Amino acid sequence: MAAEVLTHLAFCNLAAGLAILLALILRHPTRALFGAEIAYLLWLLPVAAGLAALLPARAAEPGVVAARHFIMSGDHAAILGGLWLVGVSLALALLVWSQSRFMQRARLGRAGPAVVGVLVPRMIVPDDYQTRFTIAERAVIRAHERAHIERLDPRINALMALIQCLGWFNPLIHLAVREARLDQELACDARVMGRLSRERGLYARTLLKTQLGARALPLGCHWPAAALHPLEERVIMLTRPQPTLHRTATGGALVMAMSLTAAVGAWSAQPVGPPRPVAAPVVWPEVVVYARMSLALEP
Incomplete structure (x- = not known):
């Protein structure tokens, strides 16, 4: 059981990692062609690939030797599974600690503007x-x-x-979360500018004025002003014209098609499972009766 879980986890991370690399390559040209909101949708690719890799693999045809799924002993699988669970526990503890530190600063009036809360978000x-x-x-x-x-x-x-806690051992996941959070802010900026297109200068000045320091906010949304480069990129994006509705729709359709392709490719690339059981031949009652009568008539 532990070996099976680790196998699915490894293949899921492999499929998601390849999709992450593709999203990292495409995000800047996609943003230039179709806008920030469509570029943010590119992060559906690793989600689709990872989920598809967790689906049951297709069964091998009868007579075909299936690929070996488990190449480790039970003891090794138990050790690796235990290490993974320890890592998940530590990552969750770090997330709770980081969130509590931010909320402590918020209660003291030293954090924000930001949105906190998951089920009932508030500003x-x-x-x-x-x-x-x-x-x-x-x-x-x-x-x-x-x-x-x-x-x-x-x-x-x-x-x-x-996802970051479950895949704590995969550096591509940590990189993807960081870049996805930035793309999320750019997409949010684009939506606001679609409503307040005449306030670009005011919006840029407000971005430069807003500072949060280096405190992380895992569960919530904030303007990541701790690093200069993301803030510069957001201000630059405000100077670019909004994409047309036709271009946005085209970009969205392309991203959806790519996500579906990534999911199908990840599922198809799984090692085939055990062969399908060969069904017993169906013997009709009439055949059985005829066979018995033939035997009875023989001398």
Whole structure:
């Protein structure tokens, strides 16, 4: 049982890792061609590939030798399974600690603007929110955080945090979560600019004014101003025109098709399972009666 779980986990990470590399390669050209919201959808590729890799493998045809699924002994599988569970526990503990530290700062009025909460997300602001930001700046901040809630980003981020804990040993997953969170912010910026297209300058100034420090927020949404490069990229994106509706629809259809292709490819690439059992031949009652009569008539 442990060997089977580890096999599925390994193949799931392999399929998701290849899809992550593809998403990392395509995200910048996709953003330039179809906009930030379509580029953010590229992260459906590793999700689709990983989930498809967990589906039951197709069975081998009768007479075909199936690939070996388990190449480790039970003792080795138990040891590796135990190490994986320890890593998951530590990763979850780190996530809870990081979230609690951020919430402690929020209770002291030193964190925000941000959206916290998974089931019931809400916006939090620092104590100097009213004095640091003008009325117009507070309006665009509320629009940004409201867009996060409308897009269900807090729940998506919670799912990403869980995947990060389960795949703690895979560096590609940690890289993917970091880049996906940035793409999420760019997509949210694009949605707000679609509604407030005349407020680009105000929005950029508010971004530069908003600082959160280096505190991580695993379960929630915030403007990641701790690093200069993501903030620069967000300001640059505000200067680009919004893609047309036709181009957005085309990009969305392409990403959906790529996600389906990634899922089918990941499932098809699994080692085939044990052969299907050969069904016993069906003997009709009439044949049995005829055979018995033939035997009875023989001398």
